[in-house]
Amino acid sequence: MVADNAPAQAQQPLLRLRGVSKTFGPVQALTGIDLDIPAGQVTALVGDNGAGKSTLIKTIAGIWEPAAGQIIWQGKPVHFRSPKDATDIGIATVYQDLALADNLDIVQNMLLGHEVLRHGLLDEITMEQTAKQTLAEMRVTTVRNIRQPVGSLSGGQRQAIAVAKAVMLNAKLVIMDEPTAALGVSQTALVLEIITNLASQGIAVLVISHNLIDVFKVADRLAVLYLGRMATAGPVANYDTASAVHWMTTGTGPSGNGSAARNDAGLGGLSDG
Numbered sequence: 001m002v003a004d005n006a007p008a009q010a011q012q013p014l015l016r017l018r019g020v021s022k023t024f025g026p027v028q029a030l031t032g033i034d035l036d037i038p039a040g041q042v043t044a045l046v047g048d049n050g051a052g053k054s055t056l057i058k059t060i061a062g063i064w065e066p067a068a069g070q071i072i073w074q075g076k077p078v079h080f081r082s083p084k085d086a087t088d089i090g091i092a093t094v095y096q097d098l099a100l101a102d103n104l105d106i107v108q109n110m111l112l113g114h115e116v117l118r119h120g121l122l123d124e125i126t127m128e129q130t131a132k133q134t135l136a137e138m139r140v141t142t143v144r145n146i147r148q149p150v151g152s153l154s155g156g157q158r159q160a161i162a163v164a165k166a167v168m169l170n171a172k173l174v175i176m177d178e179p180t181a182a183l184g185v186s187q188t189a190l191v192l193e194i195i196t197n198l199a200s201q202g203i204a205v206l207v208i209s210h211n212l213i214d215v216f217k218v219a220d221r222l223a224v225l226y227l228g229r230m231a232t233a234g235p236v237a238n239y240d241t242a243s244a245v246h247w248m249t250t251g252t253g254p255s256g257n258g259s260a261a262r263n264d265a266g267l268g269g270l271s272d273g
């Protein structure tokens with residue numbers, strides 16, 4: 001996975017959006033979105049309620065088809081007709097509550113739909129080893145027993161298992177919608193650590209968060225949506241909490257820069273990361 005993503009991708013973002021728009025009847029949810037998502041970096045997507053964050057990730061995840069614009073994956077335009085199309089090329093979306101089956105244990109959850117068979121029977125030993133190895137690679141150490149039902153885990157641990165499952169399926173891009181929204185302090189720390197570890201393995205991470213403290217802890221790049229438009233995007237070093245809040249609440253920069261002037265979602269912003 002690491003080798004796949006490393007030097008060859010250095011110049012070219014893993015995923016590029018160009019002019020992506022999406023309408024719901026009369027509602028223009030997304031307008032002309034440009035965004036670059038590089039491998040090995042954490043991109044934080046922020047914006048006020050209704051700004052279009054969930055719509056944008058659902059478009060990347062193949063749930064919505066854009067009304068206009070292009071999704072470019074590893075340099076090639078792609079058209080997703082279903083979430084499976086996106087999953088198949090390596091885009092995994094982690095939703096906090098929907099992803100896992102409470103009554104199944106960790107191994108069963110991680111291999112659900114991808115069970116390993118041996119002579120027509122479930123190969124429990126191999127599946128257990130695969131699950132264990134993935135969790136170890138992600139440095140998830142707080143899970144004591146991988147045969148415990150997922151329903152008995154904390155929110156942070158559940159999130160860890162959902163991400164581990166995505167990683168095991170060779171995701172190149174992991175998208176997380178508000179992964180820490182419902183979590184306490186130590187669980188949030190665990191999830192932020194996992195996010196950082198994913199990026200250090202060469203995986204691209206796109207994370208939606210309302211929590212700018214978390215964002216500044218983990219993100220390499222920031223993208224701010226305002227009323228369905230990309231107000232600004234670039235290396236996180238270009239922003240501080242005050243300027244990010246300004247962009248989120250007004251769609252303009254603190255010095256009154258208009259959106260088009262500051263949007264460096266294109267390749268220009270990538271070298272700094």
Ligand SMILES: Nc1ncnc2c1ncn2[C@@H]1O[C@H](COP(=O)(O)OP(=O)(O)OP(=O)(O)O)[C@@H](O)[C@H]1O
Pocket residue numbers: 024027028029047048049050051052053054055056
């Ligand atoms: N399925 C849908 N049908 C109709 N309108 C929708 C649908 N999904 C989103 N919208 C509209 O698109 C706009 C963007 O919504 P979206 O859910 O993407 O915002 P968001 O940035 O994720 O907000 P929040 O921070 O509250 O989660 C809103 O005006 C919303 O009402």
Ligand SMILES: [Mg+2]
Pocket residue numbers: 053054055
């Ligand atoms: Mg949302």
